[in-house]
Amino acid sequence: MSLLSLRDLSVTRGGRKTLDHATLDIAPGEFVGLIGPNGAGKSTLLRAALGLIEAEGESNLAKLTPAARAKAAAWLPQAREIAWPIPVADLVALAQDGDTEAPQVKAALKRMDMAGFATRPATSLSGGEQARVLIARALAQDTPLLMADEPVAGLDPAHQIGSMQTFAELAAEGHGVIASLHDLGLAARHCTRLIVISHGRIVADGTPREVLTEELLAEVFAIRCHLTETADGVIVQPLEQIR
Amino acid sequence: MTYKLLLSLLGLTVVALFTASLLIGVADQPVGASLSALFGGGEGPLPMVMREIRLPRAILGIMVGVSLGLSGAAMQGFLRNPLAEPGVIGISASAALGAVLALQTGFATTFALALPLSALIGAGGCVALILLLAGRGGGTLTLILAGIAVSALASALTALVLNLSPNPFAANEIIFWMMGSLADRSFTHVWTALPVMAMGWVLLSLTGRGLDRLTLGEEAAASMGTDVKRLRLMLVIGVSAAVGAATAVVGAVGFVGLVVPHLLRPLVGARPARLLFASALGGAALVLAADIAVRLVLPGRDLKLGVLMALIGAPVFFHLIWRMRGRT
Numbered sequence: 001m002s003l004l005s006l007r008d009l010s011v012t013r014g015g016r017k018t019l020d021h022a023t024l025d026i027a028p029g030e031f032v033g034l035i036g037p038n039g040a041g042k043s044t045l046l047r048a049a050l051g052l053i054e055a056e057g058e059s060n061l062a063k064l065t066p067a068a069r070a071k072a073a074a075w076l077p078q079a080r081e082i083a084w085p086i087p088v089a090d091l092v093a094l095a096q097d098g099d100t101e102a103p104q105v106k107a108a109l110k111r112m113d114m115a116g117f118a119t120r121p122a123t124s125l126s127g128g129e130q131a132r133v134l135i136a137r138a139l140a141q142d143t144p145l146l147m148a149d150e151p152v153a154g155l156d157p158a159h160q161i162g163s164m165q166t167f168a169e170l171a172a173e174g175h176g177v178i179a180s181l182h183d184l185g186l187a188a189r190h191c192t193r194l195i196v197i198s199h200g201r202i203v204a205d206g207t208p209r210e211v212l213t214e215e216l217l218a219e220v221f222a223i224r225c226h227l228t229e230t231a232d233g234v235i236v237q238p239l240e241q242i243r
Numbered sequence: 244m245t246y247k248l249l250l251s252l253l254g255l256t257v258v259a260l261f262t263a264s265l266l267i268g269v270a271d272q273p274v275g276a277s278l279s280a281l282f283g284g285g286e287g288p289l290p291m292v293m294r295e296i297r298l299p300r301a302i303l304g305i306m307v308g309v310s311l312g313l314s315g316a317a318m319q320g321f322l323r324n325p326l327a328e329p330g331v332i333g334i335s336a337s338a339a340l341g342a343v344l345a346l347q348t349g350f351a352t353t354f355a356l357a358l359p360l361s362a363l364i365g366a367g368g369c370v371a372l373i374l375l376l377a378g379r380g381g382g383t384l385t386l387i388l389a390g391i392a393v394s395a396l397a398s399a400l401t402a403l404v405l406n407l408s409p410n411p412f413a414a415n416e417i418i419f420w421m422m423g424s425l426a427d428r429s430f431t432h433v434w435t436a437l438p439v440m441a442m443g444w445v446l447l448s449l450t451g452r453g454l455d456r457l458t459l460g461e462e463a464a465a466s467m468g469t470d471v472k473r474l475r476l477m478l479v480i481g482v483s484a485a486v487g488a489a490t491a492v493v494g495a496v497g498f499v500g501l502v503v504p505h506l507l508r509p510l511v512g513a514r515p516a517r518l519l520f521a522s523a524l525g526g527a528a529l530v531l532a533a534d535i536a537v538r539l540v541l542p543g544r545d546l547k548l549g550v551l552m553a554l555i556g557a558p559v560f561f562h563l564i565w566r567m568r569g570r571t
Contacts (some may be wrong), residue, residue, distance in 0.1 A: 047462070050466060052462055052465060052466075065470075066465055066468050066469060066470045067468040069466070069468070070466060070467050070468030071468075073466070074466065075462065075463065075466035076463075077460060077462040077463055077466075079460055079462075081323075081458075081459055081460035081463070082458065082459065083323035083457070083458045083459075083460075084323075084458050084508070084513040084514075084515065085513045086458060086512055086513045086514055087512055090512060090514060091458070091459070094455055094456055094458065094459065094467065095467060097452070098452075098455065098516075121513070134459070137459065137463075141467065
């Protein structure tokens with residue numbers, strides 16, 4: 001059974017193909033890191049998969065009604081928008097129709113280390129704390145699939161690692177997770193699978209070990225990296241830009 | 244303060260102001276006599292005053308206040324902007340244009356409901372134009388821009404009618420009508436406005452869950468199961484029905500939809516859905532209070548409700564801007 005199934009998904013914006021025939025499947029238990037340079041089409045792929053933007057080709061989620069889709073997949077957009085100073089617990093409970101006592105809400109707050117902030121107005125928190133509250137909201141939706149656009153950008157190192165571990169735990173519990181990421185080190189360390197996207201096309205798809213090679217990093221990201229095999233997996237350290 | 248307590252307090256305030264509105268007027272009568280005339284009926288002028296003048300006036304006050312408060316809260320929730328109000332999408336201006344045309348052409352005098360019906364047609368035209376301009380999507384920016392465009396056009400056409408009006412009496416009547424007032428309204432007005440307003444109230448009260456989710460932006464709301472396009476349609480039609488009908492029967496009354504949600508937001512934990520019902524009651528209380536004030540402040544001078552509301556509203560607006568300035 002696949003949680004996300006895309007077949008030849010393409011998006012054209014202003015005469016340019018920003019996503020070009022993307023085909024992929026995500027199964028339960030996978031934590032997929034979507035990596036690629038700025039403008040490669042990571043957000044476009046995720047939003048087209050959800051049916052939030054017009055696309056050609058097939059996506060199992062885009063076919064669903066909004067209500068059915070909300071039960072199949074949770075979505076954490078890149079823009080961290082909190083319009084009103086509503087309390088943190090109420091914000092997270094939006095994923096459970098406002099029920100602040102729902103076990104999913106309490107568990108999500110605890111997982112993101114935000115239980116102590118439950119009554120604080122969300123807008124009074126720092127940017128990183130707001131990001132964690134928004135991740136908690138997506139977790140509280142308790143869906144088979146979690147899709148997140150740059151979920152760990154702007155978090156401190158401890159909470160970046162903590163969030164990545166949470167996603168990995170979710171995958172281990174049988175959920176599927178796909179997150180776009182810029183930190184190659186975190187991606188290599190925590191994801192079970194990496195998908196590399198460049199100029200709208202998927203150029204590599206496999207385990208971090210298979211995907212992260214010096215040649216691919218040079219070609220796609222134009223950077224020179226130091227790669228080390230360790231007991232903890234591949235360690236990636238970008239060294240310099242290739243001009 | 245809990246939500247239920249807040250709603251109870253607002254409800255009690257509305258009941259108290261409604262009663263006061265029934266008891267205060269040009270014909271100064273003892274409370275007991277007024278109430279017995281209202282409920283008991285009988286012969287003479289007092290039952291007539293109570294039942295045909297003050298009762299419809301007080302009921303319209305509640306209806307108009309609920310419409311404006313509810314619409315204001317819904318607009319602010321949808322646009323995620325505390326400075327939004329029902330007038331943003333041009334409904335009041337368009338309804339006023341319909342009414343002004345009816346007054347100018349003399350159509351308003353042909354039958355009792357001609358004026359409010361013309362205003363409702365104006366509001367309906369506004370909705371059609373906005374939905375045409377703003378397109379099929381669920382975006383907020385196109386909605387605001389379409390609203391500003393429609394509002395500007397309606398105001399320009401209203402000004403044109405006044406400009407070219409050959410009849411100074413008609414122009415005078417138009418200006419007074421546009422100031423907004425609850426005076427001299429009858430049950431005919433109540434029954435004309437009620438079905439349209441009620442439709443608007445029902446539509447707007449169904450937007451609560453979607454508005455709560457919109458706190459996190461359009462994409463997040465959509466991913467939590469809200470059909471944002473449908474929500475926007477419900478909002479536009481709901482606001483148009485409620486505010487169009489309110490403008491049709493009492494003229495243009497501004498600021499209620501801006502001030503009431505702003506004042507009540509901190510008391511409901513800023514939750515848009517809760518703000519809807521609190522603002523509906525708060526709007527009713529404010530309109531009733533202002534309508535009592537126009538009778539007490541300058542008795543016999545027919546101070547217009549819209550004028551008084553603007554005099555209260557503008558300083559609150561100053562306060563709002565002052566606070567926002569301090570924050571950024």
